[in-house]
Amino acid sequence: MEKRSLAQLLLSLSLLLALVLSLFGAFAQSAAAAQPEKKPILIGHLHPLTGPFAMFGTACSVGIDVAIDEINRQGGVLGRPFKVINRDDRNKPEVGLREAKDLVLNKKVDFLMGNISSTVALAISSFAKDAKVIYVVTGARSNQITEEKGHRYVFRIGANTFSRVSTVAQLAARKWGDKAKKVVMINPDYEYGRACGDYFMEEYGKLVPGIKLISADWPKLGTPDFTPYISKLMASDAEILFHSFYGGDYLTFVKQAVPAGVYKKFLVVGASCGGTETVCEMKKDDPIPLGEILSDEFPYWEIPNPKAKEVAGRFMDKAGTTYASYESVLGYTTVYALRDAIKAVKAVDTEKIITYLEGREIDSPIGKVKIQDFDHQALWPPYAGTMAFTADYPWPHIVDIWYPKPLEKVYRSREHVMKVRK
Amino acid sequence: MFGAQQWANNKAAVPHHIVYKSDEGAILSNMSLQALLMQLLSGLSGGMLIYLIAVGLSLIFGTLRVLNLAHGAIYMLGAYLCVWLTSSLKPIPGMFWWALVLGPFLVALFGGLVETVLLRRIYRWHFMYQFILTFALILIISDSVKLLWGGGFRSITYPWPLDGSIKVAGGTFPLYNIFLVAVGVSIFFGLRALLHFTRLGKVIRGITYNREIMSALGENVPAVYTEVFMLGCWLGGFGGALATPLVTVSLGMDMAVIIQCFIVVVIGGLGSLTGAFIGSLILGLLDAFGIMVLPQLTIAFGFILMAVILIVRPYGLLGKREYE
Numbered sequence: 022m023e024k025r026s027l028a029q030l031l032l033s034l035s036l037l038l039a040l041v042l043s044l045f046g047a048f049a050q051s052a053a054a055a056q057p058e059k060k061p062i063l064i065g066h067l068h069p070l071t072g073p074f075a076m077f078g079t080a081c082s083v084g085i086d087v088a089i090d091e092i093n094r095q096g097g098v099l100g101r102p103f104k105v106i107n108r109d110d111r112n113k114p115e116v117g118l119r120e121a122k123d124l125v126l127n128k129k130v131d132f133l134m135g136n137i138s139s140t141v142a143l144a145i146s147s148f149a150k151d152a153k154v155i156y157v158v159t160g161a162r163s164n165q166i167t168e169e170k171g172h173r174y175v176f177r178i179g180a181n182t183f184s185r186v187s188t189v190a191q192l193a194a195r196k197w198g199d200k201a202k203k204v205v206m207i208n209p210d211y212e213y214g215r216a217c218g219d220y221f222m223e224e225y226g227k228l229v230p231g232i233k234l235i236s237a238d239w240p241k242l243g244t245p246d247f248t249p250y251i252s253k254l255m256a257s258d259a260e261i262l263f264h265s266f267y268g269g270d271y272l273t274f275v276k277q278a279v280p281a282g283v284y285k286k287f288l289v290v291g292a293s294c295g296g297t298e299t300v301c302e303m304k305k306d307d308p309i310p311l312g313e314i315l316s317d318e319f320p321y322w323e324i325p326n327p328k329a330k331e332v333a334g335r336f337m338d339k340a341g342t343t344y345a346s347y348e349s350v351l352g353y354t355t356v357y358a359l360r361d362a363i364k365a366v367k368a369v370d371t372e373k374i375i376t377y378l379e380g381r382e383i384d385s386p387i388g389k390v391k392i393q394d395f396d397h398q399a400l401w402p403p404y405a406g407t408m409a410f411t412a413d414y415p416w417p418h419i420v421d422i423w424y425p426k427p428l429e430k431v432y433r434s435r436e437h438v439m440k441v442r443k
Numbered sequence: 444m445f446g447a448q449q450w451a452n453n454k455a456a457v458p459h460h461i462v463y464k465s466d467e468g469a470i471l472s473n474m475s476l477q478a479l480l481m482q483l484l485s486g487l488s489g490g491m492l493i494y495l496i497a498v499g500l501s502l503i504f505g506t507l508r509v510l511n512l513a514h515g516a517i518y519m520l521g522a523y524l525c526v527w528l529t530s531s532l533k534p535i536p537g538m539f540w541w542a543l544v545l546g547p548f549l550v551a552l553f554g555g556l557v558e559t560v561l562l563r564r565i566y567r568w569h570f571m572y573q574f575i576l577t578f579a580l581i582l583i584i585s586d587s588v589k590l591l592w593g594g595g596f597r598s599i600t601y602p603w604p605l606d607g608s609i610k611v612a613g614g615t616f617p618l619y620n621i622f623l624v625a626v627g628v629s630i631f632f633g634l635r636a637l638l639h640f641t642r643l644g645k646v647i648r649g650i651t652y653n654r655e656i657m658s659a660l661g662e663n664v665p666a667v668y669t670e671v672f673m674l675g676c677w678l679g680g681f682g683g684a685l686a687t688p689l690v691t692v693s694l695g696m697d698m699a700v701i702i703q704c705f706i707v708v709v710i711g712g713l714g715s716l717t718g719a720f721i722g723s724l725i726l727g728l729l730d731a732f733g734i735m736v737l738p739q740l741t742i743a744f745g746f747i748l749m750a751v752i753l754i755v756r757p758y759g760l761l762g763k764r765e766y767e
Contacts, residue, residue, distance in 0.1 A: 071586070073695030075594040210742045238734055241742045243699035245690045246489040248620055249731035252481035255614065269691035272598050277689065280601065280608060280617055302596045302691075 061104035062097070062369055064089075064356065065124035067117055067145060068135040068160070070109035073269070076298050077137040077160055077348050082107055083340045084352030085134075087332075092356065098363045103356065106130060112137070114144035121145045125152050131369050132157065134355050137348075139163030139213070146175045155371055157359075159351040163212065167398040168433060169441050173375060176392065178358065178383075179351045180403040182213065184431040185293050185316045186220040186265075188424050191431075192405040193261065193290045193314050194228035201261035201288050202232050207250055207274075208265045210239035217265035217292045225263075235259040247274050251281045262287035267295035272302060279308030289313040293403075297344035301416045309417050313408045319347035320404050322414060323422045324387050332386040343415060351401075354385040358392075391428075395435045400428040477612045482731045484611065488620035490727020491627025492686060497704040497711075498634065498719045499678030505714030506651050506671045509562060509573050513580035515701030517676050521550045521683025522692045523588050526597045529687070539602035539688070547680035554676025558669045581697070589694055597692040605688075619688055626685065630678070631720045638716070647671060651714070706745040710752050712762020721760060 066085055068078030085105050093102045106128055110117035117136065124130045125148075133149055133156040136142040142161035149156035150172045158166055158177040162185070167177050193201070206221070208214030218237060226232050235257050238250050254262065262283065266274050271294040278284065293316045294300060303309060321333040332353065333345035340349070359374070361383065366373040380394035391400045406419030425431055500514040511517075528542035535541065557580065565572045600606065601619045608615040638644035646667055649657045658664045690696065707726055711718025726745055733744045740747075752759065 071589065073594075073693055075589070075694070079594070236738065238738045239741050240734075241699075243695065245686060245696070245699060246485075246492055248488055248617070249482060249485035249734055252478070252485045252614070252616075252731075253734060256475070256478035256481065269596055269693045269696070272596055272691040273689070276598065276600065276691070277617070280606075282615060299596060302598045307598070307600050 059097075059101045061102045062359075062363070063128065063130040063132075064103065064105045064359070065121065065128065065130035065133045066105050066107045066135045066352075067110045067120055067124075067133065067141070068107075069112040069137060070107065072112055074112050074137050077346075078107075078109070078135070080298060080336075080340065080346035080348035081135055081159055081352040083336050083346070084349035084354075085356055087335050087339050087349070088353045088356035088360075092360050098360050099367065099369075101369075103360070110136065110138075110141050112141060114138075114141045117141035118144045118148055121148050121156075125154050130154075131371075132359055134352070135159055136161045139166060142166055143170055146170065146172070149174045153371060155359075155374060157355045159355060160348050164216070164433065167396040168438050171396050171438070171442065174371075176378065176397040176399070178355050178390075178392075178399045178401065179347075180316070180318050180401045181398065181432070182216050182292070183220050183433060184401075184428075185403040186217050187224045187431040188403045188405045189290050189292060189314050189316050190221050190224035191228060191425055192423055193288070194225060196314070197261065197288045198229040202229060203235050203259040204232055204261050204263060205235050205254055205257055205259040205287070206237040206263045207254070208237070208239060208263075209242045209270060211242060214239065214265050218263070221263045221290070221292075243270065245273065247277045251278055251283060254278075254283060255281060255286065260288060262289045263291075264289070265292040267293060268299050271295060271299055275303075275310045276308055279310065284310055284313065291315045293317065296347045297416070297418070298346050300418060301342075301344045303417055304415070305410065309410055310408050311410070311417070314405060315408060315419055316403045316405045317347065317419050317422075318401060318403060319345065319350045319387070320406065320419055320422050321345060321350075321386075322418060323406070323420065324404075326386065326388045328386045350386055354383065354390070357385070358383040393432065393435075396433070396438045398432060400432055402428060403431065477614050480612050481614050481616065482735060483728070484616050484620065484624075486728035486731030487724070488623045488727070489730060490723040490725075491624050492682065492689070493700070493703050493707055493726060494627050494720055494723035495630060495682035495685060496679055496700055497707040497723060498630065498716055499675035499682070500704050501708050501711070501714055501716060501719040502634075502678065503672055503675035504708070505716070506647055507562075507566075507668055508570075509566075509672075510570075510577070510713075511675070512574060512577040512701070513584060514675075514679050514704060515697030516581045516584035517550060517554065517679035518683040518686075518700055519588065519692075519694075519697040520553065520584055521546055521680025522687050522690070522696065523592055523597070523683075524549055524680070525684035525687045526599055526692045527592060529599050530597075537603065539599065543681075543684050546684045547677050550680025550683075551673040551677035555669055555673045557676075558672040562672065563665065563668070585694060585697070594694055599687055601688045623685065623689075627723075630681075631716075634716055643667070643670065703745065706749050709749050709759060712759025714763075715759065715761040718759055718761035 066082065068081050069075050070078045089103045089105060097103060106124060108120040108124060110120055121133055124133065133145060133154055136145065136158055137160035139161040142158050143166060146156055146166060153174060156175050158175065159179055162182045164181050164183050166175065206218050208218045222234060240247065240250055289310065291313055296317060321329040336345040336349040362374040362377045363369055366377050378392050380392065382389040382391045393400065402424040404422040404424055406422040408417050409420045410417045496518050500511060503509055503511050524546035525542045528546055529539045532538050561576060565576060605619045605622050608617045609621065638648055646662055650664060650667055654664060707719055707722040710725060711722030729744050729748060734741055
């Protein structure tokens with residue numbers, strides 16, 4: 022009997038000891054872990070990484086990676102490195118929302134950023150609002166994101182649809198206003214195309230009195246054959262043609278419209294063709310939309326700040342391409358803006374970072390860019406210029422870049438934003 | 444030209460919320476015969492492009508009773524092969540024409556592989572498995588294309604000697620589109636001749652009519668199935684290759700086209716080759732003339748037509764009643 026109780030005592034003692042030891046060990050281990058390698062600051066990056074829009078997601082990733090490499094080589098911020106988790110939203114709102122939730126709830130990311138599609142961006146934005154996580158939109162362009170559906174946690178570093186269309190409309194009015202009053206439009210039939218059409222008539226109409234819309238066509242996205250539209254255009258007596266094609270639709274339209282003489286018959290204005298990743302496919306002997314007014318958010322070949330070209334070179338090295346994308350520079354700028362904000366407020370504190378960024382002039386490869394305090398929209402210049410083919414680049418690009426100064430002129434005012442938010 | 448003050452003045456002078464309405468009526472009343480002819484030609488060429496793709500879908504369904512959801516992906520594969528061959532072997536003159544021969548041939552071989560290795564195993568099963576298999580093929584082909592040729596846009600221009608345009612009744616029209624119409628019509632008559640005047644054609648028609656009897660008569664039905672599937676894929680790939688000078692080759696180009704194809708075969712009758720031809724013509728002409736009258740509804744033309752056909756003649760204009 023006694024023997025057994027002694028054995029029991031020994032057993033329970035050793036068990037207790039083991040328990041204490043293991044607890045202590047775990048404690049020591051976690052203490053040791055916290056000391057040398059610091060927890061990284063996590064950025065959740067959402068973009069299409071497969072499918073037809075993957076090139077934009079990949080380009081944004083390149084900018085983020087270049088920025089993170091640079092920052093981490095300098096020791097990160099507050100002694101902590103940056104780390105990005107890339108997620109494929111497959112250009113679908115429900116997938117984007119699911120991935121955003123997973124990033125915030127399970128991966129505990131500190132920030133969300135990215136997106137080319139406005140529909141996906143709006144879905145993520147409403148979640149970011151509820152979860153109180155900062156979400157920086159880079160590629161999506163709908164004004165709704167920062168205006169009607171804007172809130173404290175959503176930012177956009179990049180231009181928006183209105184600013185792009187307003188800029189090209191103003192440049193067109195400066196150059197051609199006195200001789201181009203009869204307008205024809207052709208826009209893809211969805212929210213972006215419809216908004217572009219309305220904004221152009223509004224902005225061009227302000228500067229050129231007596232304009233008249235002769236016809237407006239709405240082909241669906243991805244139309245393979247524009248021939249019926251082109252023959253209809255050629256039969257009209259208008260002087261100026263506005264369109265909002267981009268990407269594949271833009272290349273298809275140009276390929277069919279240039280030989281048909283559309284660019285000879287009309288003065289052509291486009292909202293934005295989708296940047297260098299679109300035009301890089303046009304070669305010297307192809308039909309080129311020479312003289313067309315277009316906007317581009319990163320025409321690094323003409324931006325006076327020398328850092329633009331230098332950073333563009335880093336993107337090209339990283340991506341292995343012959344061009345640098347506007348998505349790369351927006352991703353790059355976003356990471357640096359977050360780094361600077363964390364450094365200034367000395368904490369990864371969402372509320373403090375938002376307050377810091379509101380109305381702040383952030384650094385970017387194109388120079389200082391102001392973030393408006395009332396709608397969190399960066400005053401990114403939507404450079405407009407005319408398409409040309411120069412000896413320096415193997416693809417056509419805009420030259421003689423111009424944008425209205427101050428930039429507040431092409432972004433919606435505080436009054437407007439407050440009115441539409443009601 | 445505009446100073447800041449002037450800009451502000453202008454802004455103040457224009458009342459907000461002007462509603463801009465386009466004046467389509469005026470265009471219509473000024474419509475000349477020449478413009479109508481241009482729309483007719485545009486409609487024909489657009490229709491023929493869709494026909495070249497849709498006819499393969501219809502042929503495969505008519506004989507194999509397989510609705511190949513991956514037919515659009517086959518079209519995309521043809522387009523990518525054509526662009527790749529043309530641009531990687533650029534120094535050879537007239538490479539586009541060689542690519543036009545070689546590309547669709549490779550697509551047909553791929554089709555043969557798919558039929559013998561995959562499709563053949565599931566003919567006896569519920570048709571749902573066909574959907575699952577062909578849908579999986581879409582994903583496999585799309586991702587393989589991305590792996591092989593990347594996610595960017597690809598484009599080639601009109602090939603010599605069709606890179607010019609011709610004068611038609613005072614207007615200019617691209618020569619390549621005329622060529623498309625000619626090819627479409629030739630393929631239509633070529634297929635008719637194949638089905639009516641060759642032994643293979645007669646066997647195909649027999650199998651379409653009754654597979655068991657043809658098998659009992661000693662015909663090698665599985666071999667004919669493979670041949671028909673390869674022919675259907677060749678047509679899809681050929682359509683893709685022919686489209687490359689006109690369109691931008693990129694991922695996702697298949698989706699826009701497969702929907703058009705479904706509309707065409709629903710209008711014409713699934714399985715009917717003549718139906719596909721007529722359906723394509725109707726769709727092309729409807730698009731071309733529709734945009735002159737009601738440009739706001741462009742996106743809906745095909746669907747409205749399809750809805751009307753489904754109500755009035757659910758089996759299509761030239762289709763056969765099947766379930767009665």
